[in-house]
Amino acid sequence: MTEKSITIREALSSALREEMQRDERVFIMGEEVGVWGGTYAVTRGFLDEFGARRVRDTPISEMVIAGSAVGAAMAGLRPIAEIMTINFAFVAMDAIINHMAKVHYMFNGQFTCPVVIRTTTGGGKQLGATHSHAPEVIFAHFPGLYVAVPGTAYDAKGMLKAAIRDDNPVLFVEHSTMLQRRSAVPVDDADFVLPVGKSDIKRPGKDVTIVTYQKGLEWSGQAADLLAQEGIEAEIIDLRWLRPLDLEPVFESVRKTNRVVVVEESLPHFNVGAEVAAQVMDQAFDYLDAPVKRVSAMDVPLPYASNIEMMALPDAQKVVKAVKEVL
Amino acid sequence: MAAPGKETLLEWYRTMVLIRRFEERCAELYQQGKIGGFLHLYIGQEATGVGIVSALRKNDHVITAYRDHGIALAVGMDPKHVMAEMLGKRTGTSGGKGGSMHLADRSRNFWGGYGIVGGHLPLAAGIALKARYLEQDEVVVCMMGDGATNIGYFHESLNLSAIWDLPVVWLVENNGYGMGTAVDRASGQPEIVKRAIGYGIKEGPRIDGMDTLAVHDAVSEAIAHASKHGPILMESLTYRFEGHSMGDPERYRTKDEVARYTEGDPIGRLRGYIIDQYKGAAKNLEAIEQEVVKTIAEAVEFAEDSPVPTYDDLVSHVYA
Structure with a gap:
């Protein structure tokens, strides 16, 4: 297995790219994911590579970003919905907690909800009180949802691929100040997937x-x-x-x-x-x-x-x- | 649009009577303490539910809010298992874990009843996105109460359906009140369909929601529109004869007002229409009425005799 030192940003991009190549049902939606290339440049080039059907820019509408991802997932797609920063996930709290985390349970398993919400967390950048939270623990309160918090490029890649392949909803939280951190990551293994829920x-x-x-x-x-x-x-x-x-x-x-x-x-x-x-x-x-x-x-x-x-x-x-x- | 034949009309009538008797029985069971939680009855709105479901094509979808019993029965879910859900039994349609507000049947493209006002609107957009994404000719009829048109979900979902050209019929079941607040006290534009203009989507009709045939025809046309041209917003003007939920003191409306509407009972109207159209149909209708009484009795018996959920049920399906 060949390993290469890459950044967390590159690890995330390659995980997304590989999973989109592997499974036609996987698509990306969110604010500035397409034309802009992602506000943290994780999806740069994706619009050209995969087209507007699979890389979908949305309006600034977190409630419907999260909620429509739930519906699409229940209907058989595998959405990766990007919420630009976790601060904005508060706006989508009902869609995430009351719907994403619960549709499987409250209809007794009739529906599954394989959504990944990618978002960024963290303070320390002088962004003021409303843009500097690290509140991912709030989301971990609720059964039905998984919460991923990778801290290295290796983990970011293997965990994002695991999240996309899992049939449960995952809030995938990336730290906004760590995207340039490097570590060795397998580069020639499209099935490099880390287990869900392992410290x-x-x-x-x-x-x-x-x-x-x-x-x-x-x-x-x-x-x-x-x-x-x-x-x-x-x-x-x-x-x-x-x-x-x-x-x-x-x-x-x-x-x-x-x-x-x-x-x-x-x-x-x-x-x-x-x-x-x-x-x-x-x-x-x-x-x-x-x-x-x-x-x-x-x-x-x-x-x-x-x-x-x-x-x-x-x-x-x-x-x-x-x-x-x-x- | 071709008028429905006798068999179709009788089938609609059967479903509407089934809903009415089912709901009346639910009210009794609630008062006996056998149904818990919230209970939102569909009595008075049967023509809207049956008119909508009868208009769905084979692969179309329907999703609604918490006043969902009528839709569950209209799509053909077995009254036995629906009643078992009401009673919180493990034979219920959601294994006793959903309750009155969370009925669904994936196999019938009924995506469920939802308890948070407006919370299912983005889900409808997502289901419609699946159809667009896979280039399938499927339309989602998203039912909502008039109250749902004032929460942010409405704005975000209708707008997204416009820019992504999603095949959704946004169907407002306007029963005049969001809980106890009249539409004109809650909405700057009480003629809700007019909001379509603001989203750049088709402004659909406001139809007489107490007339099953009118609902059927209008929803059929709306589905055809959504299939070819994308989203449409329409209203079915209806009225609930009972309170918002059980225990509603109904201080917001008068007995006279309720009486005016009950005179135009949608079941009576359909009954009158069928008898006008088909001589001798009265005996068919009576047979249906008796059959429904039996169906409901069997449903209650099945539900009462069913086992309650277990510890294993409690902890299953938290995760897939």
Whole structure:
């Protein structure tokens, strides 16, 4: 198998292209996906390659983008609906939660809903309070929907292909500041597909378990480097999916490290860390030598001014501090 | 348009009486506590539902909101299994997991009843997109109440159907009230079909929704239009004889108003028409009426005797 270093953006593009080539029923719809080429340039060239039937520009209408994807999927197509940023998914909340996530259940399995909603998340770009959320955890609250949060090019490719091939609806969340990140990705295997709902140990260690995903991988990786200089070995577990949530590797790691820190960009109330802490207590309480610690954004809307925006977000130093508190 | 023959008329009549008796029985079962949740009866609107369904071609589709029992029966779903759904039984059409508002039959291209006002409009657009995408001559009739025309879904869905040229008949069942709010208190343009102009789609007719033949003819024409030329917005002017849902105190309308409409009962009108057209048809109609009573009794018996859902049912079909 040949591997090549590519960016997350390239990984996403190649996953989309391969799946559209594989299955005629797969098509893309959303704001600026066609003529513009995608606001993050993921679908650049797709309109020429696949035509306007399969690369469909929509008006700025998130309710009908999400809702018509549901109908098309129920009727047998496999839509990839792009919501430009996850902030706009709030507008489509009813279509996503009340319809996309539920039509399979409430009609007792008569319909399936193989929709992928691709969207971008994350703050840190001075976009102000309404454009800087990392709220993917909200969507993971609801049964019926999967939530993917890839943090590397390798994962982005294998997980997007998995999402497209799965018969369940998937909210596929990409981090807007990580699209240029590179990693080695198989390039000559059209069936390179990662499993749905599997977390991944990104860095082995024995002293503390850091549970994180996406942007948190970067803060945690930097923190782990700093901690290593002091002889502290952090194990970093990348959740990759917030639903299905695979915490088995976390429980196993806790039995070894006896300490857990959860790192994420979302807000502190009812966040990923809260769920992980509860489940670790339930499954591995006797192995804990310290309370589970959470590192997240501060409990404020994100401001415009860069210095206070960065103050509100996690960083490597905050992770280091949290780790030292549990050691 | 060719007038329907006697057999067709009798079949429509049978379906309308079936809906009426079914709904009356549902009201009783609700009062006995055997049906829970919300219950939205279709009584008074039967001509609209039966007129629409009778106009569908073989591969056309229909989708509606939560007042869906009439459509379920009109498309031919078995009253036994529909009633079992009402009673929350595992033999119900959605295994007891959907309830009154969520009836559907994929095999009959009935895409379901939906509980969020307007929430199914984009689904209709998506089903129609499938037809366009695969170049199939199929039309989606998307029924909605007048209340659904004021939620954002209406705007976004009609606009998308215009720019993507989707084969949808947007059919407003205008029964005069969105819950208790009269159309002219809720809509700047109470003549709802006029909104079609704003979306650049065909402004369809406002038809007498209490006249089964008129509904059938107008919807047939609308389907032909949608198939060839894309979306159309039309209204069926109807009236619900009962409250919005069970327990509606009906403070928003007078008894006189309700009485005026019940005098024009769509079932009575069709009955009168059939007797006018066909001498001696009265005995056919009476036979149908008796047969329906029996069908409903059997449906209730089947539903009452059916088992309730199990733990396995509770946790199945969360994911495919």
